[in-house]
Amino acid sequence: MDINFAVGQCWRYQTLANFEESRIIVGHIEPFENVGEIICISVTHAPIPRQNGNFLQATIPFMPFSRQAIEQTVTELDTITDVPPDFNAGFENWKNDPDGFGFLQVPFMVLLTQISDDLIVKPN
16 A cells, blocks of 8 residues: 655544544654654544453554555544644654664554553453
């Protein structure tokens, strides 16, 4: 998929039942030599896994992903919107990280599944 991402784009993605209003908002696109673009996003109404196996709904203000991971995540452009106000603080912290510009390389829902699997304690 070759998507022309732009700041302010609001994207639908395949999410969990009851979280269909969740959206990914592009907040910044950072080009990196030998890596490609890092797409920095916010996720509104995101399903956040809890230890008991349920999910709560929250906004994730900032997450950096590889272009490929976001291309594998989004399904349909919804609208153009403002970037959530908390995005800028997360972005600045990320830019100023002395360990460099780390980013995620798996689609958003794969990441949530991995987190959920790690949180849920299963009895023996």
